[in-house]
Amino acid sequence: MNHFQRKRGVLHAEDIPLEELANAYGTPLYVYSTATLRRHWAVLEGALRGIPHLTCYAVKANSNLAVLSLFARLGAGFDIVSGGELYRVLKAGGDPRKVVYSGVGKRDDEIGFALKRGVKVVDIESAEELARVSIVARRLKRRAPVALRVNPAVDPKTHPYISTGLKESKFGVGADEARRLYALAAKDPGLEIKGVAMHIGSQITDVSPFLDAIERVLAMVKDLEAQGIRIGHLDVGGGLGIQYQDEEPPHPDAYGKAVKNALRRFDGEVLLEPGRVLVGNAGVLVTRVLYRKKNGRREFVVVDAAMTDLVRPALYGAHHAIEPVAPPAREEMVCDVVGPVCESSDFLARKERLPAVQGGDLLCVRSAGAYGFAMSSNYNSRPRAAEVLVDGDTAHLARERETVADLVRGEMARPPGRRFGARKRREIG
Numbered sequence: 001m002n003h004f005q006r007k008r009g010v011l012h013a014e015d016i017p018l019e020e021l022a023n024a025y026g027t028p029l030y031v032y033s034t035a036t037l038r039r040h041w042a043v044l045e046g047a048l049r050g051i052p053h054l055t056c057y058a059v060k061a062n063s064n065l066a067v068l069s070l071f072a073r074l075g076a077g078f079d080i081v082s083g084g085e086l087y088r089v090l091k092a093g094g095d096p097r098k099v100v101y102s103g104v105g106k107r108d109d110e111i112g113f114a115l116k117r118g119v120k121v122v123d124i125e126s127a128e129e130l131a132r133v134s135i136v137a138r139r140l141k142r143r144a145p146v147a148l149r150v151n152p153a154v155d156p157k158t159h160p161y162i163s164t165g166l167k168e169s170k171f172g173v174g175a176d177e178a179r180r181l182y183a184l185a186a187k188d189p190g191l192e193i194k195g196v197a198m199h200i201g202s203q204i205t206d207v208s209p210f211l212d213a214i215e216r217v218l219a220m221v222k223d224l225e226a227q228g229i230r231i232g233h234l235d236v237g238g239g240l241g242i243q244y245q246d247e248e249p250p251h252p253d254a255y256g257k258a259v260k261n262a263l264r265r266f267d268g269e270v271l272l273e274p275g276r277v278l279v280g281n282a283g284v285l286v287t288r289v290l291y292r293k294k295n296g297r298r299e300f301v302v303v304d305a306a307m308t309d310l311v312r313p314a315l316y317g318a319h320h321a322i323e324p325v326a327p328p329a330r331e332e333m334v335c336d337v338v339g340p341v342c343e344s345s346d347f348l349a350r351k352e353r354l355p356a357v358q359g360g361d362l363l364c365v366r367s368a369g370a371y372g373f374a375m376s377s378n379y380n381s382r383p384r385a386a387e388v389l390v391d392g393d394t395a396h397l398a399r400e401r402e403t404v405a406d407l408v409r410g411e412m413a414r415p416p417g418r419r420f421g422a423r424k425r426r427e428i429g
């Protein structure tokens, strides 16, 4: 369910024709729907009603301040993976006490920043990290709230790049290692055990891997509690998939209810870290056709958006539905939709059947709200797109289009020099 629908043949974002937005803000343009964001949030929250829980939106999926601010006002917590994301959450008015700090490679300065701001929990992913967090906490005369991210060793059956709970992935620790680390943490004056966490992957289209993983983690929780280690929360991570093409992911309501049911005997708070499912279908990328061309038998539509704006097709072979913004022509064409970047992986779609389009037409790339702008780059010195948040008949410019001056911020054509090791050289001389 989303609010990008045709009215009298013309594609709208809520009550505004996408063409008017493209004319006002230029292309490529990310457009998000407030109504869709609110609806996704409400469906998931509704499914979890009745159990103590905190839904922590996974910031990396779409970290625009306006999106974060909307979720903060809806009462969301946040799942972050860097100090930069914590900065964004705070800027957007998010409550640090509702922040879960995940990630396999946290630096001391990031850990210190998170502890000083009072995050809810730091999810630990290795023995060495556990020791570092304790050192940083004691240096700050604090106790760090921690949970171990356990690898339940289930196969989420998704793309290998976004499978994170396999036995040999870089994320989390195995169950045996987790037990050992809990015992260490329980004795460590710099640490306070809060809970246990898992996150098995992304774009998962079946509930069974989630339920298998929860079952395994629950077994571990039982053992730990038998040893006198209190597990106050169980974080089931994120990863619920959305429909891009012909996937049939569980409805968020069904997923939420299944999680609730699997955890009905857990005596504590349930945490969730949904990213994609909240924002994916709440955003589109609008791009303008520059040229059509034909090489051999292959037909190309060259557009002004590129892999620098939406890397998912190039990175994961992901499929995004593409359609004309104007009423679609009856005539069809099979084409590759490609961007201006000098890489053959720079495509938004390949062998896509589209209504015929020509130079100047606008295309709408659907389901671009998650891992779209957030993964964009300046490769080929392309300023990044603008982002607009629509609410009914009102558009809010949530991020200005970058300018060419933004591209060189911090660079110098003739940077002043700084000599290193000068004294030593002088001694030798």
Ligand SMILES: *Cc1c(COP(=O)(O)O)cnc(C)c1O
Pocket: 058, 060, 061, 079, 081, 102, 103, 199, 201, 202, 203, 237, 238, 239, 240, 273, 274, 275, 276, 277, 370
């Ligand atoms: C990326 C990530 C999420 C969100 O994943 P989605 O597939 O977008 O729901 C949640 N938790 C952690 C630890 C993550 O790294």
